[in-house]
Amino acid sequence: MVRLPYSTALTTLFSYGLLFAFGQLRDLFRKIIDWFKSSSEDLKGYAPICLGLEDFYTRRLYLRIQDCFCRPIASAPDAWFDVVERYSEDSNKTLHRTSKTSKCLNLGSYNYLGFAAADEYCTPRVIESLKKYSPSTCSIRVDGGTTDLHTELEELVARFVGKPAAVTFGMGYATNSSIIPALIGKGGLIISDSLNHNSIVNGARGSGAAIRVFQHNNVAHLEKVLREQIAEGQPRTHRPWKKIIIIVEGIYSMEGELCPLAEVIAVCKKYKAYIYLDEAHSIGAVGKSGKGVCELLGVDPADVDIMMGTFTKSFGSCGGYIAASKEVVQYLKDTCPAHVYATSMSPPAVQQVISSLKVILGEDGSSRGSQKLAQIRENSNFFRCELKKMGFEVLGDNDSPIMPIMLYNPAKIPAFSRECLKQNVAVVMVAFPASPLLLARTRICISAAHSREDLLKGLEVISKVGDLVGIKYFPTEPPKHETKVYKVE
């Protein structure tokens, strides 16, 4: 839960107001200057391609701090990587790369199990499959795009997740936005968490079903919405809903919170709704053997109707999957547009997932998988604990490798980012529109590849920069060895 002090809220609103006012003033000058200059003949008779209001945020706010985003890197996104230095000659409107790089600690990439860089088990096999199958199949899955690697991957994913069958796609975003329309259509109801990812929102809109939102992680509100909706039926006609699907995520990427899965499933079973679980960030990263939130929260995978996940985060590859019962998977293979119209997943990427799954399951003959899983859990809990002790406002639950630190004020976003980069720590800033306007934050992603020294260095730099920028909103816990000694007189 975010606890925003009144003084911070006021200063944040004031800052945004000031930025908005300045932006409007500059737009006014721009309009006056453009009025004097004649508009070119080509654009006469056309409405402008980007209306003034739509990219006001881009032009007047985002461009000022553009150097904090889209930083190019020159090496693999491992625990340490090379960030390319950039310079600008026109106050951040355009940025140019230099050939200089600086080695920075990576606290921003989704590299939960450390498979991002070349791995001793995975990479040789990936290169072998690249030479055998080429970088792409150039075909859709149903027309010559299914290789034996794809079939092997689907069986392995189904076994790993604990469901009877699975189907894989080339992109995680496209998985959500094309599966949801295949499962539900007009006359159905989707109840989704208020903080669900953009791909789920797009999929829900594309399906044509009615959409209702329940408060984030609030199971009581979910039950209330369900009861109301079943009792009322479809809007205007009051016919009963054809089916109801509840969509939640395992770990929410901007909050780092887990979803109360056991309670949500209890509610779904009571009211006969179907549940769709998006485990993009939790598969492979949480749970004793990396099997995701179901394992962590002690939920039977058979209770979840559809489990979705991506291979980008914990497996160091690309693509997404859906695991469900055999019939649902057969139906999806026949109707889902991402399966029937889009190019199949690249074979080397498929091999990377197969190899990393084998490492996690211990089927490569070593214990690296369980070591990595233990490492990430230990790293996450240690880092979160230390940050909280320092007085930062950290969101998220224990065991989750994502920890957002609240900043609030817009000026702290570039300040924090640039100061950290000067001290060779690369962090990620989350501002509007990925998070609400007043709740800007920086998001730390911990990896199994981080050693204890890396984490300590990161903590030291964040603490220093936090003092400089002023984001320690809570009182610091005094270190244990400084307890006062009372002299007995």
Added chain:
Amino acid sequence: MASAVVNIATAALDWVAVAFDAPFAGAVVFGVHINGHLVAEVLLIAVLLFQLTRKSYKPPKKPLTEKEIDDLCEEWVPEPLHPPITKEMKVEPPTIESAAGPHTIIEGKEVVNFASANYLGLIGNENIIDSCVASLEKYGVGSCSSRVFYGTTNDHIDCETRIAKFMSTPDSILYSYGISAIFSVIPAFCKKGDIIVADEGVHWGVQNGLHLSRSTVVYFKHNDMASLESTLEKLTNKKAEKVRRYIVVEALYQNSGQIAPLNSIVRLKEKYHFRVILEESHSFGVLGNTGRGLTEHYGIPIEKIDIITAGMGNALATDGGFCTGSGRVVDHQRLNGSGYVFSASLPPYLANAAIAAVNYLEDNPSVLTVLRRNISLVWEVNCICLLDITCVHVFIIFRGSLF
């Protein structure tokens, strides 16, 4: 009986006469003669006032009780998650056991592959594979992040610059999946209230983008310029300056194999002030003397087309997609293209493969001559080919003019 009624009536009339002859009845107030109707009016006003003081009747609101809601919830029966599985759904596609090149292996047998969109034969190309191996050893497989958060490598920026140079446009933007390029681009530029005129035969990706944009979409008959002109004529009105208007067409239609007549489309676009969004997934690397797509095929300067998108999973034998256009068009997508911002970036080795493929295409334009020769060979024969691959029959029908 009748006399009693008459008596009552006369008595009533006498009373009315008395009322009308009453002293106040003949009075003059403020110079106005008041006659007997004063009584009637006072009575009417008294009745009105009486009614106004009565409460109006509203049917009582009876919200459902908890028990009733419980009963409704128990009675409700949802449809099953999937419809009954038919025989067609159980059919598994053939699994290939080698690269999807011109010859591939299915169940141990070597077959000729007419199903892959490997137009330039780049599957198995040594240069591409070598550059991918170098990239894999350097970057690993995935980029593990979105473009906005450290998912941008030097290779991505180089790939965008290379494609822009090849197409002679200011800049281009890379998407991580071919089909996501078009369904991110359309909602980024078309909002509620805008007008889109699209061809009937566009593929699913374009249709999804049109649906997500929430604009007014009007379809015209597939590849029919007369139908397009009449649709544009109907939609022209004085509000052109305020409302954005687009024509969305594919260069080479995935579903029908026909080529869009770009010269007519550009002429109509300039006449009616529409912008053009051109989907070049199957024509990039195929049409034109050097493979630069439909604009080169018709000899039209590329500045006339506002937005060009293409998937790289066909001619370029890699994965992902790109969009190119003016600087403003590309910059806008860096924050507003949902498939760019909310998704992980393209794996670096695929970006490298794209650069190697474009280099190959630029250095070897003769590969297009070979492609055209093969196409014309099949077109001359003009047949319906039946290929037997295990138990699956693959129909390939070549039709429509390609020149």
